[in-house]
Each structure stands twice: as C-alpha cells, then as structure tokens.
Amino acid sequence: MGVAISIQDLSFTYAETTRPALRNVSGEVEEGTYVVMMGHEGAGKSTLCCSLNALVPRFFRGEYAGRVVVHDVEVAKARVAEMSRRVGLVLQDFEAQLFSTSVELEVAFGPENLCLPRDEIERRIDRYLRFVGLAEMRRREPASLSGGQKQRLAIASVLALEPLVLVMDEPTTDLDPIGREEVLSVADMLRQERRTLLVVDQDPDTAVDADQVWLMREGEIVAQGPPRQVLTDLALLESCGVQPPPTVALFQALGWPGQPLTVEEAIALIREHNLARPRPLQTPTLPANGRPVILELRDVDYVYPTRAVEALKGVNLQIREGEFLALVGQNGSGKTTLAKHLNGLLKPTRGEVLFRGRPLGEIRRTEMARFVGYVFQNPDHQIFSNTVREEVGFSLRMAGMDAKAVEERVAEALAVVGLSGYEEEVPFTLTKGERQRVAVASVLAAQPQVIILDEPTTGLDYRHQRSMMEMLRDLHRRGHTVIIITHSMWVAAEYAERVVVMRDGQILLDAPTRTAFAQEGILAEASLRPPPLLRLGNWLGTSGIPLDAMVEELRTG
Amino acid sequence: MNIFLYLDENTWFHRLDPRTKIIGVLLLFGIVMVFNHPLYMAAVALGLVLLGATAKALPNFWRMRYILALLVVFSTVLWPFFAKGPTPLWSWGRLEVSRESLMYAVAMGLRLASFVAAGLIFLSITTNEEFTQGLIRLGLPYPVAFAFSTALRLVPTFAGAGATIVQAQISRGLDVESGNIFQRAGKFIPLGVPLFIYAVRHTNMLAMALESKGFNPGAPRTWYLNPQMRRADYLALALLTVAFLAALFLRLQGYGQVLPRL
Structure with missing residues (x-):
C-alpha cells in the first residue's frame, strides 16, 4: 500500500496576518487509512484541510513554505479544479455547500465539471445517493432536508467526483445527535471500503475508531499516533483544548488499571478486575421548588x-x-x-x-x-x-x-x-x-x-x-x-x-x-443518549454527575 | 421558508424544453399586451387560468391571490384618472372619469394580473437549473447564466437569514414598527450589517465549495440535464405564435380596443 498524502515541513501564513496558521507541519497518510484530526479553534485544522486540495495557497493566498504531495501530485503547483479529482473536501457549513434545486442535480454538479458523459453522471448519482441513503430523495429540494440529510448530500456530491482522498472538516458540528450518527455511519462505510479518509472532529468518540489521531495546537502537530496512545495523554489533550475521553479520565483519577476509550470497554474492565460493584441508583429530588x-x-x-x-x-x-x-x-x-x-x-x-x-x-x-x-x-x-x-x-x-x-x-x-x-x-x-x-x-x-x-x-x-x-x-x-x-x-x-x-x-x-x-x-x-460518564454511572448506580463527584462517590464506596 | 414557485408535477407543460418555456412565456406576455378592451382582456385572462389549470399551477395562483386582487383593484381605481375618453361619466374640478377610461382601467387591471399569471405559470413549471439551461441553449455564455442562476438561488437563503436576524434584534429590544420614516431607516442598520456580513461569508464558503468540486467557469463541461426540442415543443411554439399573430391582426383591424393606446 502506498502513501496517499505526504506533508513535508508545511508552513502557511494567511495574507494580511502575521501569525502563521501552520508551522512546520509534517505527516504521512497511508492509502486506505482513517485519520482523525483534533485541536482547539484556530489550531490550523481547517487550513491543513484546505492545503490538501490547493484551496491553500490558491484560493487563500499567503506565505507558503514546504511541500504537500497527494497521490504523486504536488498540491501547490496544481489548480483547485485539478485537485478535485484527487481530494474531495466536505465543509462544516453544509448550508453553504448546497445550491441546486434538486438532490440529483446537486450530485451531478461535480461530474459535470469533470466533463463526464451523461450516462456516467447518471450512474454516479445513483450510486452515491444510494451510498449515503438518499436514493428516495432524488427529486426533493435540498432546502427541505434535515441537517443530517443535507450533510450526507454534501458528502455524496463530493464522492460523486470519486476522489482518491476524502477530507471532512467538522462535518457533524452543526448537527443534532441523529444527524451526527447518520454522517458518522457514512464515514464508517467509507472506512470499510478502505478509502483514505481524513476527518476533523471534536468528539473523542469519533477518534476511537481511527487508525491515526493527529493532535494540533497553535498551528503545529503535537502528536500523531494510534488513538489508544494519543487519547490517553490527558494533559496533552487538555493543552490542545480537546475533550479527553471521559472514561479514561475516570480510570486515571481513580487509579484503576486500563485506559478504556469507550463505556463498553470500561464496563468490561470493571467486571474483569472487580473494581466496583453496581448498586441501585438513588436519584436526588429537585431542590428549590418553593420559589415562585x-x-x-x-x-x-x-x-x-x-x-x-x-x-x-x-x-x-x-x-x-x-x-x-x-x-x-x-x-x-x-x-x-x-x-x-x-x-x-x-x-x-x-x-x-x-x-x-x-x-x-x-x-x-x-x-x-x-x-x-x-x-x-x-x-x-x-x-x-x-x-x-x-x-x-x-x-x-x-x-x-x-x-x-x-x-x-x-x-x-x-x-x-x-x-x-x-x-x-x-x-x-x-x-x-x-x-x-x-x-x-x-x-x-x-x-x-x-x-x-x-x-x-x-x-x-x-x-x-x-x-x-x-x-x-x-x-x-x-x-x-x-x-x-x-x-x-x-x-x-x-x-x-x-x-x-x-x-x-x-x-x-x-x-x-x-x-x-x-x-x-x-x-x-x-433519539437521545446520556453522555458516556452517565451511561457508566447508570450501570454502576452512582448519582454524582461531574467527573469529580463520580470519583468521590466511587472512592468512598 | 420557500419563495420558489416551482411545483414538482409531471404535466405536458413541465416536460417542455426550457427554450420553449422561455420563448413561450415571452409570446404570452406579447398576447397580454395586445388588447385594452376589458372583454377581450377577460378572454385572455380566462385563457391563462385554463393554461394554469392544465399546468397544475393553480396553487400558486391561490398563493398570490392577494397580489392578483390588489393589482386589479388598484388599477381599476387609479387608471380612470389618467386615461381620458370621449364619453364623460362624472367630473369634479379637473378630475374626470369617462366611460372609456373606466373600461380601460378594468382592462389594465386584468392585463397586470394576466402578466403576473403568465409569469406564475412559467415559474411553476421551470426549475432554476432548467431556466439556466434554457438561457445557455439560447446562446447566453455559461458563466453569465451560472451567475444569474446562483444569484436567484441565494435569495431564499438570504431571506431565511434575514428572518433570523430580525428576530434576534427584536429580542434585544429593537422596535421596527414605530417611528417616522427616517427613524425607521436608521433601524435597518442593525438588520442590514449582519445580513451583509452573512452574505459575504456565505458567498465565500460557496465559492470554496464550488472550486473544491472542480468548478471552472471557463472550462468545457457536460450537462446532466439534457433538454430536447420535441414535436410537442414545436407544436406549442407554433400555437402560441399563431395566437399572438391572430391577436395582433385583430387589434390592427380595430377590435379589442377602447382607447387608441397600448
């Protein structure tokens, strides 16, 4: 398997600003792997995404140094339209990406730009709408779809270009829990097809399934590695403004063995080492009910x-x-x-x-x-x-x-x-x-x-x-x-x-x-689910809500 | 919020080539302009209602009922004072209403309503993309047609953002309904500035998304929509041309006219 993306010593400063958005970023993505990028606002995640399809430095001008190569093409030397065959980019703001009056025409737009014949466009519309589960909506107006459907349509419209690499910049931020799950399940299917996939997301839950997690801070990549390695370094995550996996935080605070990334893993570990015994949950009543x-x-x-x-x-x-x-x-x-x-x-x-x-x-x-x-x-x-x-x-x-x-x-x-x-x-x-x-x-x-x-x-x-x-x-x-x-x-x-x-x-x-x-x-x-810590709390029967309260409760037995 | 009037039906009208639709609506506009006799105009208006019914566009007529009624009423009330006719009915000082001017006024009301109705039929059967496609096939360069259709497309988006902005500012105590016209104009700054900035951001994002999907206005491209001129199209155009010429001929013969003006 070859290298899909290779970034060497990339630095970029947007025109008319002084602070570099990216500083000496290097990294490699193997073909067919799934990378999740995390970091605080302004850490350079979006800039890095845009540097993969030449929006940086073609659309966003500035001072550019270093080299980005995607499937043997040096990005800085290509035009955005050329890169679109190699890198598909899905943006966070799905409202701004959709502009056609019907779902099928939205998907047709990319292939039309590639000068594909009509029957091939037809085939791609079919295939990718089915892929994201919108086949029934072909004639609908995009504005009438739900948030999750809109973002899935945006993904289909990019997939229709059949790019070798798919980059999604915070595709779930504006979505409700269902919409989020819809979009992530599409990401999951892409992963199963062994496509190269780069996703920016804030939620540690998403990163758990990644092959690689890249952690960014102030324009630099501060950690690159498998999730189990990166997501368990709580101090580092905290310094990057990223929410640590709460189950890991709980286990570390209690000094329990293991680094569970998910609730299921945590339950298995508690059972295995007999760390705590589930008890019946006692829920407090609401205070302050006498007020007007x-x-x-x-x-x-x-x-x-x-x-x-x-x-x-x-x-x-x-x-x-x-x-x-x-x-x-x-x-x-x-x-x-x-x-x-x-x-x-x-x-x-x-x-x-x-x-x-x-x-x-x-x-x-x-x-x-x-x-x-x-x-x-x-x-x-x-x-x-x-x-x-x-x-x-x-x-x-x-x-x-x-x-x-x-x-x-x-x-x-x-x-x-x-x-x-x-x-x-x-x-x-x-x-x-x-x-x-x-x-x-x-x-x-x-x-x-x-x-x-x-x-x-x-x-x-x-x-x-x-x-x-x-x-x-x-x-x-x-x-x-x-x-x-x-x-x-x-x-x-x-x-x-x-x-x-x-x-x-x-x-x-x-x-x-x-x-x-x-x-x-x-x-x-x-269609809601308690946050991870409370799902674990429900199983254990603890009534405290924030991490400290739960730790306290489990310590005192 | 939906300000588009397209109705997704599958009638004979919907299936016409966009070129036919564009030329067709222009011919309809022409027919609407020919007569100024209320009876003839009524016939034209009735014809348009029938066309509307066949195209299943009546829901849009219903949606626009107030505007249509308003056009008829206003024009009927106002025109008599501007058009002069030979048979006086009533006068007050320099104001004078004649039998002909009253009839002309009714005809003008019907003409305006028919104009809107013809436009409504067109918008009910044509999607934005078809319209663009039609313009391109009629010789408009792609970048121009694209800019035009994108601008159209952004209207509802901005209208939606505008509605949210109004609510946000009202929640902060902005009172848009009171004050004289100058005071009111000042109140549009809290609405206009956020909308303007939203528009700039949105357009910028859209440009990014378009480029990322390989858009290049100068380069050759293919089309998924592939309208074809069929027999029905030629037939429709022929019928409308005949109707227009016949109407023109009648008018030149002196029929359908209460006053010797447009």
Missing part, C-alpha cells in the same frame, strides 16, 4: 402559519425563579419554537404564556428585553456595531437609557462574560467564542431576569464550551434563571438542574437532571 413561578406555558399549541405544521401540542411548563433548565431533543422536536414563546417572539395559536402571572401579550417589546433575554445560536446574526461597547449597549439605548448608565451597565456585562477591556475592539475580528460572549453580554446588559440561550456551545471548541458554561453557571449563581437549548448531552448533564426532553412538539420527560439521564429508555424514544 417566573414563566409558565399553559396548554400551548403552535402552528407555523406558512407550513401548517403543528410545532407544539398542548405544552404545559412551569419555570421557577433561579432554575437552570436544559431543553433537549431532536431538530424539529419543538425546542426552539417553545423557547421563542418564552419571550414573545412567537405567539401561541392556542393557550397562553405568562411572565410572573402576566400574559406576555400585555408586555411591550422594549420592556420584554429586560424580563427575558434571548441569545440566538449564531452571534453573527446580531452583531452589527463597530465596537464591542456599542454592540453591548444597543438594547439599553433602544430602551432610552442615558449615556452614563449605559456605560456602567456595559462594563458590568462585559465583566460577567470575561471581556473587560474589550470595549474598543471591533466585534467582527474576535474569535467565534469571543463573539458568542459579546452576544451574551449584549443580552445581559439589559439585566434580564431570565436568560435563554439557543445552542450556546455549538461551534465552540471544548475549552470555549467549558468557559461559556462556567460563565452561565456564574450567572445562575447570581440569581438569573437560565434556560439553554442544547444538543450536547454532557453540557446538559453537567450544568443544568432540570432537563426537559421534547419530541414531536410535546414534552416527553421533565425531571431533575440526574433522574432524567437515568431513564435511558425514554431518552432513546427521543
């Missing part, structure tokens, strides 16, 4: 006027002051629709929504921003000012507050999100994690009693996810009621006190976090 209800939904139905789809069906929900609540469920289960009722962005078709017993309809918009703040998923959907100061002060100025008071509030909000001293920065130039914080600060400045966040951790690396959630915990401690919508099970498990599981516009489960995650059967109905 701050938001309430009564028999709420909601039908989207344009689609005539019932997005909420008879939802009843009481949220008490000072709660930290996580809304979980698949895309389209009604989480966001429900949340948008809580600040009056949507008005129920039937039923009512109350804020401290007052119907939302009676509350003015500008007033509402002070009661319930809503942070949208993508900070770029709201940032528009030239300075962070202006951005954060926007809602206050809209409410007609005087300049001095605005100044004070802005400083306060920035301190809470950890961005003090950023007042004069241009928001657009900040990192994604920082922009996310600016968005939170701009909602916080109005000092809302309740703050709702839609996917606060999506698109952030592990390090930024942690610090974002720590900040929310801090807000919660200050007395704010915090509601998050999330796909990330570990985020919900470690930070929320209460979990509301939605399915098909209804509340399927509403319980204290530990209790909710003990109900694996009900969660499965909503």
Whole structure:
C-alpha cells in the first residue's frame, strides 16, 4: 500500500496576518487509512484541510513554505479544479455547500465539471445517493432536508467526483445527535471500503475508531499516533483544548488499571478486575421548588402559519425563579419554537404564556428585553456595531437609557462574560467564542431576569464550551434563571438542574437532571443518549454527575 | 421558508424544453399586451387560468391571490384618472372619469394580473437549473447564466437569514414598527450589517465549495440535464405564435380596443 498524502515541513501564513496558521507541519497518510484530526479553534485544522486540495495557497493566498504531495501530485503547483479529482473536501457549513434545486442535480454538479458523459453522471448519482441513503430523495429540494440529510448530500456530491482522498472538516458540528450518527455511519462505510479518509472532529468518540489521531495546537502537530496512545495523554489533550475521553479520565483519577476509550470497554474492565460493584441508583429530588413561578406555558399549541405544521401540542411548563433548565431533543422536536414563546417572539395559536402571572401579550417589546433575554445560536446574526461597547449597549439605548448608565451597565456585562477591556475592539475580528460572549453580554446588559440561550456551545471548541458554561453557571449563581437549548448531552448533564426532553412538539420527560439521564429508555424514544460518564454511572448506580463527584462517590464506596 | 414557485408535477407543460418555456412565456406576455378592451382582456385572462389549470399551477395562483386582487383593484381605481375618453361619466374640478377610461382601467387591471399569471405559470413549471439551461441553449455564455442562476438561488437563503436576524434584534429590544420614516431607516442598520456580513461569508464558503468540486467557469463541461426540442415543443411554439399573430391582426383591424393606446 502506498502513501496517499505526504506533508513535508508545511508552513502557511494567511495574507494580511502575521501569525502563521501552520508551522512546520509534517505527516504521512497511508492509502486506505482513517485519520482523525483534533485541536482547539484556530489550531490550523481547517487550513491543513484546505492545503490538501490547493484551496491553500490558491484560493487563500499567503506565505507558503514546504511541500504537500497527494497521490504523486504536488498540491501547490496544481489548480483547485485539478485537485478535485484527487481530494474531495466536505465543509462544516453544509448550508453553504448546497445550491441546486434538486438532490440529483446537486450530485451531478461535480461530474459535470469533470466533463463526464451523461450516462456516467447518471450512474454516479445513483450510486452515491444510494451510498449515503438518499436514493428516495432524488427529486426533493435540498432546502427541505434535515441537517443530517443535507450533510450526507454534501458528502455524496463530493464522492460523486470519486476522489482518491476524502477530507471532512467538522462535518457533524452543526448537527443534532441523529444527524451526527447518520454522517458518522457514512464515514464508517467509507472506512470499510478502505478509502483514505481524513476527518476533523471534536468528539473523542469519533477518534476511537481511527487508525491515526493527529493532535494540533497553535498551528503545529503535537502528536500523531494510534488513538489508544494519543487519547490517553490527558494533559496533552487538555493543552490542545480537546475533550479527553471521559472514561479514561475516570480510570486515571481513580487509579484503576486500563485506559478504556469507550463505556463498553470500561464496563468490561470493571467486571474483569472487580473494581466496583453496581448498586441501585438513588436519584436526588429537585431542590428549590418553593420559589415562585417566573414563566409558565399553559396548554400551548403552535402552528407555523406558512407550513401548517403543528410545532407544539398542548405544552404545559412551569419555570421557577433561579432554575437552570436544559431543553433537549431532536431538530424539529419543538425546542426552539417553545423557547421563542418564552419571550414573545412567537405567539401561541392556542393557550397562553405568562411572565410572573402576566400574559406576555400585555408586555411591550422594549420592556420584554429586560424580563427575558434571548441569545440566538449564531452571534453573527446580531452583531452589527463597530465596537464591542456599542454592540453591548444597543438594547439599553433602544430602551432610552442615558449615556452614563449605559456605560456602567456595559462594563458590568462585559465583566460577567470575561471581556473587560474589550470595549474598543471591533466585534467582527474576535474569535467565534469571543463573539458568542459579546452576544451574551449584549443580552445581559439589559439585566434580564431570565436568560435563554439557543445552542450556546455549538461551534465552540471544548475549552470555549467549558468557559461559556462556567460563565452561565456564574450567572445562575447570581440569581438569573437560565434556560439553554442544547444538543450536547454532557453540557446538559453537567450544568443544568432540570432537563426537559421534547419530541414531536410535546414534552416527553421533565425531571431533575440526574433522574432524567437515568431513564435511558425514554431518552432513546427521543433519539437521545446520556453522555458516556452517565451511561457508566447508570450501570454502576452512582448519582454524582461531574467527573469529580463520580470519583468521590466511587472512592468512598 | 420557500419563495420558489416551482411545483414538482409531471404535466405536458413541465416536460417542455426550457427554450420553449422561455420563448413561450415571452409570446404570452406579447398576447397580454395586445388588447385594452376589458372583454377581450377577460378572454385572455380566462385563457391563462385554463393554461394554469392544465399546468397544475393553480396553487400558486391561490398563493398570490392577494397580489392578483390588489393589482386589479388598484388599477381599476387609479387608471380612470389618467386615461381620458370621449364619453364623460362624472367630473369634479379637473378630475374626470369617462366611460372609456373606466373600461380601460378594468382592462389594465386584468392585463397586470394576466402578466403576473403568465409569469406564475412559467415559474411553476421551470426549475432554476432548467431556466439556466434554457438561457445557455439560447446562446447566453455559461458563466453569465451560472451567475444569474446562483444569484436567484441565494435569495431564499438570504431571506431565511434575514428572518433570523430580525428576530434576534427584536429580542434585544429593537422596535421596527414605530417611528417616522427616517427613524425607521436608521433601524435597518442593525438588520442590514449582519445580513451583509452573512452574505459575504456565505458567498465565500460557496465559492470554496464550488472550486473544491472542480468548478471552472471557463472550462468545457457536460450537462446532466439534457433538454430536447420535441414535436410537442414545436407544436406549442407554433400555437402560441399563431395566437399572438391572430391577436395582433385583430387589434390592427380595430377590435379589442377602447382607447387608441397600448
């Protein structure tokens, strides 16, 4: 078997920047192997992906040194269109990759560019749509597909070029758990076909099956090796802003023998060495139930006027002051629709929504921003000012507050999100994690009693996810009621006190976090699964949620 | 959010070659322009409704019912004051309505609605790619046709992003509904800037994705869509040409006219 990709001493600095995005990167990928790349935001993963199909340095200009050879072609000397026969690149943002009005034409686009005859294009459409499981959707409009289907279509449209190497840059980041599994199962099939596959992913679960894991930090590759070697070096993972496999972390903290990468492995090891004895699980009840209800939904139905789809069906929900609540469920289960009722962005078709017993309809918009703040998923959907100061002060100025008071509030909000001293920065130039914080600060400045966040951790690396959630915990401690919508099970498990599981516009489960995650059967109905540590905890019968609590519990017996 | 009007049916109309559809809709526009007598226009409008029904495009007519009704009503109310006719009906100072101007107004209302209806039929039976393909076969260079169809394609994407941006800013207390026109214009900055930046980012990503799939506007390429001019196409074009010429002939003979203007 030959070498598919060979990278020698590659360095690259984007034009008009000074910090190199890649520094002396070297590596080799054997034909037919599966490589997973991990690293923090800005570590150079995407740049490295783009350097394989000549987007770097052809599309993105800059200072380029070193040599990248893919199947005997030196990339820097080729054009992107030529490289497309050798390297297929699937990007994270599937929305931006799809542009045709039907699924089949989307797949046809690549082969058309290769000047293939019509019957060959037809054959490839057939073959690759079947491969990604979209054969039934041939005539559908891509916009009408679910997230996971869209990303699978994006993969099919790249596969149709029959590239020798397939590179996927964070293909699952924007997806819900089902979409993620759909995409990963396609990756798995490709692996079984022994195709050369390079995937960037944040989740240690994905990396477990790789032949090689490449760990990147600050533009350099700091580790290359089989998963069992790379994923067990917790300090190194931590320094790269990568989440370590929680089961490995648990075993190391307890000093137990073995480095289990998966829950199944961990259970086998515990059995084999008789490390702990499973016991019946005792779940705590929710504290703080005496506090007054701050938001309430009564028999709420909601039908989207344009689609005539019932997005909420008879939802009843009481949220008490000072709660930290996580809304979980698949895309389209009604989480966001429900949340948008809580600040009056949507008005129920039937039923009512109350804020401290007052119907939302009676509350003015500008007033509402002070009661319930809503942070949208993508900070770029709201940032528009030239300075962070202006951005954060926007809602206050809209409410007609005087300049001095605005100044004070802005400083306060920035301190809470950890961005003090950023007042004069241009928001657009900040990192994604920082922009996310600016968005939170701009909602916080109005000092809302309740703050709702839609996917606060999506698109952030592990390090930024942690610090974002720590900040929310801090807000919660200050007395704010915090509601998050999330796909990330570990985020919900470690930070929320209460979990509301939605399915098909209804509340399927509403319980204290530990209790909710003990109900694996009900969660499965909503296509959800507890995070690895809690699956192990459910088996062992431990009630602690974060790693330390679980370690403590297992130590004391 | 779907602003596209294409309806995925399999009628005789849908199967026509895109060239036929493009030339056909132009001929329909021509026929719509010929008469200005309300009865003749009514016949044209009825014809278009029948065509629409055959093409299974009526759901789109229904979707656009308010716009269609609005066009008829506004034009009927406003035109009488601008067109002058010989038989006065009513006057008030310099304002004057005549029998002919009223009829002309009704005809103009029907003409506008028919115009929209012809366009709707075209959009209901033609996908974006077919339209592009048709333009290319009619001689438009590929890069131009591609840019055109991509621009069309991006409209719903940007509209969707725009809707989210509006909600995000409303959640922060932006009040888009009050204030005079200047105050309102100022409120579009919080909406326009994020949309603009989104558009730039999105287009950049799209360009990357296209290049990665081997796109090269100057290079030769093949087509999966392979429309063919068949007998039905020639027949349809012949019928429409005959209809157009017949209408033109009638009008030149003085039929279907209330006022001697377009």
